[in-house]
Amino acid sequence: MPAERLSMRQIHEVLRLRFASRLPQRAIAKSLGLSQGAVSGYLSRARAAGIVWPLSPLAPTFGRYANKFSRTWRPASSG
Numbered sequence: 001m002p003a004e005r006l007s008m009r010q011i012h013e014v015l016r017l018r019f020a021s022r023l024p025q026r027a028i029a030k031s032l033g034l035s036q037g038a039v040s041g042y043l044s045r046a047r048a049a050g051i052v053w054p055l056s057p058l059a060p061t062f063g064r065y066a067n068k069f070s071r072t073w074r075p076a077s078s079g
Contacts, residue, residue, distance in 0.1 A: 006042065014042050019053035
């Protein structure tokens with residue numbers, strides 16, 4: 001059974017907790033109810049896509065980065 005996908009807001013929170021709050025992956029996983037592997041995967045994809053913290057204020061919705069995740073990640077449907 002496929003895992004539930006994260007929204008862009010949740011991915012933003014993973015990045016914020018890792019880089020702004022400097023939490024370890026295990027603490028991020030526990031606070032967001034994710035597996036440590038999921039957290040690690042999203043951080044790896046962000047790094048591969050060239051996403052840096054802090055995010056650009058010009059991209060508050062994270063939308064400009066969505067296409068960089070598209071091969072391995074799709075946003076959750078909102079309907």
